[in-house]
Amino acid sequence: MEDKELIQITLGLLSPWFVKDIDLNTSKRRMDIYLDFSKGTKFSCPVCNKLSELHDTKKKVWRHLDFFHYETYLHARVPRTKCNEHGVKLVNVPWTRQNTGFTLFFEALIVAISKEMTVSAIAEMINIHEDSVWRILTHYVNKAAAKMDLSGLDTIGVDEISVKKGHSYVTLFYDLNKSRIIHIENGKKRSVFKKFREYLSKKIDPDNIKYISMDMYPAFKGGAREYFPNAKIVYDKFHIVKMMNDAIDKVRRSEYQSNKDLGKTRFMWLKNPENLSDREIAKIQSIKDLDTKTAKAYKFKLALQRLWEIKNMDVAREYIEKWHYWGTHSNIKEVITLAKMIKRNSHGILESIKGNISNGVVEGLNNKIKTAFKRSYGLKTEVYRNKMIFLMAGKLSLPTRC
Structure with missing residues (x-):
């Protein structure tokens, strides 16, 4: 089996894409794989999916999983179609998502190890910038959180945790039946329940909530009674x-x-x-x-x-x-x-x-969240902190292609 054929199989490339060339630089510990498509191929418009004429191509490079101890990069001429309805558009290629310099396999690896390592350690280990790691995590966490199924939600837990010195808190909402975080709000005022109801309204009828388990903090009691009047407040x-x-x-x-x-x-x-x-x-x-x-x-x-x-x-x-x-x-x-x-x-x-309702599951999740805080330092801390909380305790459906 030739080298090109072997690499093509490992990449999972299908027609019309193929491996055109491979450049292995042992002194730089780098492998560059050049991809191309068969001459005369027509591609679908990424908007309407109709086969369209080829307008031109644009050269792109993506970081891929390392080949042993060699950093590996994919190169390709990515076609741009000229659709009668949508004009000139860059087509979707199967090994990456648009507007990123990484392959799907590489991003899946980052998501997987982010549950075990700090972002700074990941960036140093695989030789990319921390911001790139955060952007990847943000994309997949946001995508998975948006698809979170709350159709059977009827029992929620509420707890507040300190996120930094100076009485700064976030309020966490849990699905107690599935042991997962479902929503985060800054602060611990009664208004967090209003925002939580607005969030739920986009997914389910908030009046489906039968029980809210919490401590006896007055603001929580007031917020639950005002915004979830049909739910029973329980103290576990x-x-x-x-x-x-x-x-x-x-x-x-x-x-x-x-x-x-x-x-x-x-x-x-x-x-x-x-x-x-x-x-x-x-x-x-x-x-x-x-x-x-x-x-x-x-x-x-x-x-x-x-x-x-x-x-x-x-x-x-x-x-x-x-x-x-x-x-x-x-x-x-x-x-x-x-x-x-x-x-x-x-x-x-x-x-x-x-109702045999317990917030005990919250303790285990909070331990995971405290670990997440240690991994969320750096730029845009609040935004990335919340992404890490969902990554660690949201039971999200994340990519596993690595």
Whole structure:
């Protein structure tokens, strides 16, 4: 088999295209492949797809996947057709998309490795500019996000995350059933729900949303009620237990001032008893023996978690009432404050139990997103940051031709 025939097969070239010549420069570690088309070939107008006369050709070059350790480039005379209806147009060629200097295989490789590497590392490894990497990612992420199917969407999760110092936040909207990001808005005001509804309106009827799972942030509650009046607002176990953990930590830090035994125990109180090591169990037991407020608050957390084991709503409602009574009589201000908040929002908590709705999936996605932030530095940070979030957590249908 001749070299040209071998390269033509590996490129997947079909008639009328063929490999005309190959130039391998070992000193520059570069391979140049020259493509051409059969004489007399007619091409379709890229607008109307009608066969048209050839007007002229335009020389183009594209970066392709490396051939072993040789940078590889494709060269071709790209025809321009003269259509009676649309005039002179550059035809589409099968190995690339228009207005880019890279082949489809090369771009697919960049998209794939961008999930594992920083953009700067990719640019350095394959010897292209960072802006080129970002442009490729932006094209494919935008294209895939626009095609995202939301037809079965009825349960969404909402969470805000800090994106930089100075109380700068973005609000993320999740499809909880499919564990994916579906929309991003800057800020965490109630207006983010208005913008989210406008986005949904282009794809589905926003009134199809049955449940919105979130924390008890007032702006979120107000926005959900105003712009999704038919949806039930639910407060899931993940957020409630997180609030309880925060309360325990406030108690611990306050009590540490007079009891240094509580030093270096922060993460122990986040765990359930079955996940504690033998050393941690002994440590917690010794702190309990000192009759500390921290240990007492930890018991309230364990009691609160048992709420989600109850499936009968009447029993669950009664359990919240009892827990509220115990909490407000605990003589621990952080637990008292939380107990009152849980009582005020008990309807949403019960709805989450009834519908078996959890925002727990959000934690895993947020970890991916935090990784994405490290990969979004540089020019146009906000725009590229959002592209990376979708790339990492959007479960997009992306090219896999590499």
